Amino acid sequence: MxxxxxxxxxxxxxxxxxxxxxxxxxxxxxxxxxxxxxxxxxxxxxxxxxxxxxxxxxxxxxxxxxxxxxxxxxxxxxxxxxxxxxxxxxxxxxxxxxxxxxxxxEGKAEYRLKLTPIELELPANPETNGSMKGRDYFQAKKQQYQARLDQQDQQQQELQQILSEIEQVYPNTKLKEGADGIDKLYLLIDKREEMTLYQHLNEWQNQYPHWEMGLGEALPPYHFV
Structure with a gap:
């Protein structure tokens, strides 16, 4: 049956x-x-x-x-x-x-929040400067690589801050890490608090511009049963 x-x-x-x-x-x-x-x-x-x-x-x-x-x-x-x-x-x-x-x-719904990292701006690629050769070229490549690592590290620190702030307001959460770099956070919230959720989301988006936050509609509590 x-x-x-x-x-x-x-x-x-x-x-x-x-x-x-x-x-x-x-x-x-x-x-x-x-x-x-x-x-x-x-x-x-x-x-x-x-x-x-x-x-x-x-x-x-x-x-x-x-x-x-x-x-x-x-x-x-x-x-x-x-x-x-x-x-x-x-x-x-x-x-x-x-x-x-x-x-x-009772009275609750599941909301999916997609957290997508914004593409970072990196220093100019040394290959674009044809006059750069030898030691200067390799030094520039090293600096570019380090800049990428630093920005990625900063972005991950921001992600942890985002998750921490969200969980303080909405403790019933489940995180699904995506292999594509897009994390999905599932929130269990009273359906009557949906407008407040959108207000919080707008604040978090302004506070953390290196991450795009996309909120889905209210769904049955698939991840909380």
């Missing part, structure tokens, strides 16, 4: 959209519920790359639609239970843990 998310059993009917290949349904077990797609043949989708990509997008869309109605524990793409009874047993066995987590996430 394909499953999208867990949440507290709703007091009012939810607005459910279409799933990956059919209708969605809510399965309740006491105070906990799960959003499922009962008739989905997931194995068939796995064998078709085009369908698989579309299924990933639909999975995220369904979770986001649900997120704006209730507090949820979003599940990874491809999460399945062998049967209805297995799902009910899982909810029964984990209801205390899931309820505690849902209470912690």
């Amino acid at each position: 394909y499953t999208y998310a867990f949440f507290k059993s709703p007091k009012h009917p939810l607005q459910l959209t279409e799933g990956i290949a059919g209708d969605l349904a809510v399965i309740e077990r006491g105070v906990l519920s799960a959003l499922v797609e009962p008739d989905l043949e997931f194995e068939n989708i796995q064998n078709d790359d085009t369908q698989l990509v579309q299924a990933v997008l639909t999975h995220d869309r369904v979770i986001c639609d649900l997120f704006w109605q209730v507090t949820i524990l979003p599940l990874r793409f491809g999460t399945q239970f062998l049967s209805y009874d297995r799902l009910i047993d899982h909810l029964s066995e984990n209801h205390e843990k899931y309820l505690e987590k849902l209470n912690q996430l």
